[in-house]
Amino acid sequence: MKSLSSGLIRKTTLFFVLISGLSFGVEVLSAATNTALKELTFATVDGTDLKLDLMLPKAGAAPAGLIVWVHGGAWRGGSRKGCDLKGMVEQGWAVASLDYRLSTVARFPAQIYDIKAAIRFLRAHAKDYGYSPTRFVVAGSSAGGHLAALVGVTNGDGLLEGNEGDFPHESSKVQAMVVLYGASNLTTILKQSTPHGLEMRKPALDLFLGGQPEAVPELARQASPVFQVDPSDPPLLLMHGDQDPQMPSNQAHELQGAYEKLNLPVVFKVMHGSGHGGPAFTEPASLALIDQFLREHLP
Numbered sequence: 001m002k003s004l005s006s007g008l009i010r011k012t013t014l015f016f017v018l019i020s021g022l023s024f025g026v027e028v029l030s031a032a033t034n035t036a037l038k039e040l041t042f043a044t045v046d047g048t049d050l051k052l053d054l055m056l057p058k059a060g061a062a063p064a065g066l067i068v069w070v071h072g073g074a075w076r077g078g079s080r081k082g083c084d085l086k087g088m089v090e091q092g093w094a095v096a097s098l099d100y101r102l103s104t105v106a107r108f109p110a111q112i113y114d115i116k117a118a119i120r121f122l123r124a125h126a127k128d129y130g131y132s133p134t135r136f137v138v139a140g141s142s143a144g145g146h147l148a149a150l151v152g153v154t155n156g157d158g159l160l161e162g163n164e165g166d167f168p169h170e171s172s173k174v175q176a177m178v179v180l181y182g183a184s185n186l187t188t189i190l191k192q193s194t195p196h197g198l199e200m201r202k203p204a205l206d207l208f209l210g211g212q213p214e215a216v217p218e219l220a221r222q223a224s225p226v227f228q229v230d231p232s233d234p235p236l237l238l239m240h241g242d243q244d245p246q247m248p249s250n251q252a253h254e255l256q257g258a259y260e261k262l263n264l265p266v267v268f269k270v271m272h273g274s275g276h277g278g279p280a281f282t283e284p285a286s287l288a289l290i291d292q293f294l295r296e297h298l299p
Contacts, residue, residue, distance in 0.1 A: 034058055034089050037129075042121035043114065043165035045101065052098035052118055053080055054129060055089045063094040065135030065298055068119055068174070070151075072142030074204040075103040075111065084141050084180065084282055091291040094131045096122055100147075103207035108223050113162025115151050116172035124167040135298050138174040141277060142247060143204075145182020149225040149255060152177035153233045159222075175298055177236045178290055180281055181247045184255035186213050186220045192248035200246055229258040235265040235297035237290065239281060241274030265297055
């Protein structure tokens with residue numbers, strides 16, 4: 001069994017527990033004394049269970065908050081197993097990494113519905129897992145960064161809430177966002193893209209939106225965080241490589257600009273020399289930056 005913190009953890013124990021009617025696998029990481037709750041079903045859509053893994057910091061320490069991680073993969077690939085910010089558990093944060101319906105299964109806005117269903121589920125069970133229901137962060141990378149940003153800037157938007165899951169009366173609101181090299185404006189992304197980026201982006205947009213942005217302009221705007229920013233939006237940390245050949249860094253600049261126009265709290269960390277992802281985004285200095293930003297801006 002793979003450990004969540006290699007080099008610190010020497011053995012793991014797997015068993016099953018029942019809390020508030022929830023059955024799931026529990027992986028106790030003995031040396032670091034962190035815990036991973038595996039395969040929690042947060043919603044069932046069209047007969048398919050949507051699952052998340054929840055990683056909790058060491059026993060006896062109340063989590064600083066909950067980071068809800070949204071994986072990348074051009075909206076059509078990836079899974080919750082690819083959690084770039086799992087290292088934040090060592091910083092004292094609970095981290096939930098979730099699956100959502102991919103664009104090969106359902107078009108936008110199904111992905112947003114699923115993420116918000118996961119947030120409602122996690123808030124409903126905050127007491128069970130020990131984190132605060134008022135310190136929720138949504139984070140993601142690449143396509144997951146785009147989805148995380150859209151979730152964060154549409155707090156309370158009934159058109160993008162959905163009715164998936166069993167907790168419709170819980171809030172899907174988040175108190176902060178961390179966006180790693182994600183899209184923010186689907187109406188400009190193709191003009192900004194490199195030839196390599198266009199090869200990736202055009203077929204991905206066809207699946208995600210059901211057509212190219214110019215063919216579905218209203219849907220493309222609804223799916224673009226820059227057009228959804230308003231004065232009530234939560235603090236935002238952007239991290240983007242200046243050598244990214246796939247996701248134009250101008251996408252981060254656009255979202256930064258939309259925030260600055262309304263005097264909202266935003267920090268844009270340019271990762272000099274970095275491309276589309278890579279170890280620079282998860283090295284200790286970057287995790288420390290994320291930790292500092294969140295602790296400074298969360299209530």
